[in-house]
Amino acid sequence: MNVLINALNHIRLAWLEQSAYAMKVAVAVLSVGLVHAAIAAESAPPELRIGFQKSAVNLVILKQQGALEKAFPQTKVKWVEFPAGPQILEALSVGSLELGFTGDTPPVFAQAAGKPLYYIGSEPPKPRSSAILVLADSKLHSLSDLKGKKIAFQKGSSAHFLVIRALKKAGLTWADIQPIYLAPADARAAFERGSVDAWAIWDPYYAATQVSIKARPLADGRGLSDNNSFYLASKPLVEKYPQSIKTILKSLSVADEFVQSNRLDAVKYISNFSGLDQQTVTLFLSRRPPSPATPVPAALIANQQSVADSFQELGLIPAKIQVADLVWKPTH
Structure with missing residues (x-):
C-alpha cells in the first residue's frame, strides 16, 4: 500500500511541476502577446513628414532605400530638404514636420523661444x-x-557655436568680430567673392568647398566643439507614437551599418541624391565616425546644456533653459 501511495504522490508532484511549467510558458506567451498587442494598438502615424539636410547621412540612406515606407506601409512618408537646422526646427515647431535632424545649436534657440519639440535621439x-x-x-x-574680421555663418546653427568656442580659445570676445549671418549657399558665394574673411560651416558644404576651391581650414571642431547632432520630433509624435519612434531610431542605426559596411554604395546613394560629386562625398564620409541613432545619453544632455549656457551667457538667448526638460525618455 505504501508503495502505491508513494507512486501516486510522485505522479501528483510531476503533474504539479508540469502544470507550473505550463503556467510559466502560458504567462510568458501572454506577456509577449500583450507587448505585441500594445505596439499594434498604438498604430503608426498617418503622416510622417521628415525635415533633413544633405548632412543627414542616415536619413538620406533611408530615403534612397525607401526603408521607412516599408516599415510604415500605412503611413504617408514625406521628405523635405532644408539648407540648415534652424529652418527645419521652425517648420517642426509650426506643425509642418513630425521629425527633423539638426546640429547642437538650433534646438537651443528653439527651446529658448518656447517651441514645442522634443529631442528623441542623437548620434x-x-x-x-x-x-x-x-x-x-x-x-x-x-x-x-x-580679430576685427568678417565671419559668415548661419545664425543659430552649429557653426554659430563653433565660432563662439573659437573666439574663446583665441582670447577674443564676440565684440571683436563682425558676424555675417548667411545661409550656407549665400555664405559660400560671399566667401568665394572675398566679401567675408572666413566662413564657419559643416559637411558636406565644408568638403565641397575644399574640393572645388581648395579652401583652407583655420580650425575644425576638434578641441572646440563636439558638433553633436540630434533627432527632434513634434509633441504629437512623442505623445502618441513612442513605439514608432523606437522603430525610426532602429532604422536609422541599420542605415548607419549600411554606410559603414558598404561605403562605395553609400557614396553613390548620397551622390545621386545630393548632386555632389563622389570625391566630395567620400571626403565628407571620411570625417564621419560610425553614427548609430540612440535615445539621448546623459553625457550628451550635459554637453548640450553647456551649449545652451554659452549662448545664455553671451545674451544670445534671453534666459537659462534646461535641456533635459525636452528630452524624450523611452519606456520599455
Missing part, C-alpha cells in the same frame, strides 16, 4: 565635420587673426 560627436574656412591665399593663420 555620436563629429568634431572633424565642421570648420572655420579661409581662402587658400588668406593671411589668416591662427584663430587670434580673426
